[in-house]
Amino acid sequence: MTDDEKNFDGTDDGAGGARFRVGLGVSGGIAAYKACEVLRGLQRAGCAVRVAMTVHATKLVAPLTFRALSGAHVVVDDYAADNPDPIAHITFAQTVDLLVVAPATADIIAKFAHGVADDFLSTTYLACDAPVLVAPAMNTTMWEHPATRRNLAQLRADGVHIVEPDAGEMACGTIGPGRLSAPERIVAAALDILNSRGESASVSKPGAGDLTAEDSGARDLAGERVLLTAGATREEIDPVRFISNRSSGRMGFALAEAARARGAAVTVVAGATTAPRPAGVRFVEALSAEEMRDAVSKEIERATVFIAAAAVADYKPTARAAQKIKKSDARMTIELEPTPDILASVADARRDGLLVVGFAAESENFIEHARDKLRRKKLDAIVANDITRDGAGFDSESNAVTIITADRDAPRELPLMPKREAAERILDEIVRLRRARGGRGAKA
Numbered sequence: 133m134t135d136d137e138k139n140f141d142g143t144d145d146g147a148g149g150a151r152f153r154v155g156l157g158v159s160g161g162i163a164a165y166k167a168c169e170v171l172r173g174l175q176r177a178g179c180a181v182r183v184a185m186t187v188h189a190t191k192l193v194a195p196l197t198f199r200a201l202s203g204a205h206v207v208v209d210d211y212a213a214d215n216p217d218p219i220a221h222i223t224f225a226q227t228v229d230l231l232v233v234a235p236a237t238a239d240i241i242a243k244f245a246h247g248v249a250d251d252f253l254s255t256t257y258l259a260c261d262a263p264v265l266v267a268p269a270m271n272t273t274m275w276e277h278p279a280t281r282r283n284l285a286q287l288r289a290d291g292v293h294i295v296e297p298d299a300g301e302m303a304c305g306t307i308g309p310g311r312l313s314a315p316e317r318i319v320a321a322a323l324d325i326l327n328s329r330g331e332s333a334s335v336s337k338p339g340a341g342d343l344t345a346e347d348s349g350a351r352d353l354a355g356e357r358v359l360l361t362a363g364a365t366r367e368e369i370d371p372v373r374f375i376s377n378r379s380s381g382r383m384g385f386a387l388a389e390a391a392r393a394r395g396a397a398v399t400v401v402a403g404a405t406t407a408p409r410p411a412g413v414r415f416v417e418a419l420s421a422e423e424m425r426d427a428v429s430k431e432i433e434r435a436t437v438f439i440a441a442a443a444v445a446d447y448k449p450t451a452r453a454a455q456k457i458k459k460s461d462a463r464m465t466i467e468l469e470p471t472p473d474i475l476a477s478v479a480d481a482r483r484d485g486l487l488v489v490g491f492a493a494e495s496e497n498f499i500e501h502a503r504d505k506l507r508r509k510k511l512d513a514i515v516a517n518d519i520t521r522d523g524a525g526f527d528s529e530s531n532a533v534t535i536i537t538a539d540r541d542a543p544r545e546l547p548l549m550p551k552r553e554a555a556e557r558i559l560d561e562i563v564r565l566r567r568a569r570g571g572r573g574a575k576a
């Protein structure tokens with residue numbers, strides 16, 4: 133074991149076999165507890181994580197929690213008697229492929245912006261030549277203060293990646309921007325950065341002899357512009373009621389995230405969704421089938437791949453009541469009419485080179501029904517799933533899909549797996565179709 137493979141306490145940190153090493157800096161905001169979820173998300177994605185905390189962060193979450201989760205010594209103070217490494221800030225900073233700071237308080241952002249190095253985390257930042265990702269979290273007034281704006285602008289100018297905070301209710305009761313972004317988004321942004329530096333940056337820091345991401349095949353969608361629909365549409369009955377379905381957007385978002393990580397420029401036309409949004413992706417909101425159709429027709433000209441992952445309502449109320457419908461004792465009927473089929477119209481009007489992929493959520497004879505949709509809608513591929521199967525389909529973390537392509541007779545049946553993994557396999561098929569077909573059809 134080399135020194136690089138050891139923790140600061142000299143034990144094996146479990147980085148052997150990990151794809152990347154990530155340093156996780158935790159500063160003293162109420163959201164410090166959410167750093168545990170960031171840590172777990174990074175580990176699930178194959179990263180070995182070591183944690184550095186500011187003194188104030190330790191008042192909110194005990195270092196022991198992070199030690200237990202990371203399996204490694206948590207550094208707070210270089211000068212602490214129990215710190216076995218006399219130059220921990222250098223060792224820590226220079227053995228990571230990425231430094232993630234979540235939550236990043238106004239104070240730590242100010243220190244980073246001005247090069248103040250008066251504690252372990254700020255010294256680590258200065259000593260680190262790996263990319264840095266900062267996820268700010270603070271009260272709205274602090275977030276909007278000109279000093280914070282200036283400091284963030286400085287960090288951006290210094291090449292630091294920022295995951296913008298969400299707007300919402302804060303611990304202090306105010307409502308506005310400043311709440312730490314969802315841990316999933318922070319993890320997705322971290323993986324984006326790591327993947328864009330190449331799979332080969334794994335464990336060791338990238339050096340002259342390392343392969344690029346292209347060489348490793350990880351960026352095989354570079355140059356593609358992927359347009360995706362995701363989530364559920366809502367068809368309004370009156371100002372407060374609508375017809376919708378259980379789609380969370382998770383499968384579409386997993387595809388968006390995976391395509392982005394493989395080098396594609398991704399636009400998501402999203403209906404109603406409950407899954408956390410992926411980072412690094414352009415979003416267009418479109419709630420009804422018609423709004424989604426309009427948004428897709430605006431975007432499609434630039435796309436080279438279209439994936440229809442949204443659960444689009446097949447019918448909508450013939451008329452939307454202008455006022456809330458009042459209750460009465462009489463029976464009530466809502467007349468429905470078909471919505472436009474977005475996928476079929478994209479495939480119908482396609483230019484050479486545009487790859488069109490649909491989904492088929494079926495509850496019986498799913499292969500036959502999906503094959504029929506593939507032919508009827510003139511698709512290049514269809515992703516079929518049996519929604520009656522446990523752990524698969526709508527609003528689930530995993531999916532068991534079968535990919536049927538127009539150029540091959542045999543369907544590709546995949547076992548139950550996390551949606552992100554299923555997304556990778558679907559994209560593999562798109563890459564194969566592109567190579568078989570050659571050329572891209574969109575305008576630059």
Ligand code: CTP
Nearest residue numbers: 440441442444471472473474475490491492493
């Ligand atoms: N789709 C679409 N626009 C619609 C309906 C569906 O773009 N108005 C897309 C979905 O995003 C999905 C595919 O078409 O990729 C399959 O949709 P589905 O509703 O399952 O197929 P239908 O042809 O509507 O058949 P059925 O509902 O009878 O199964």
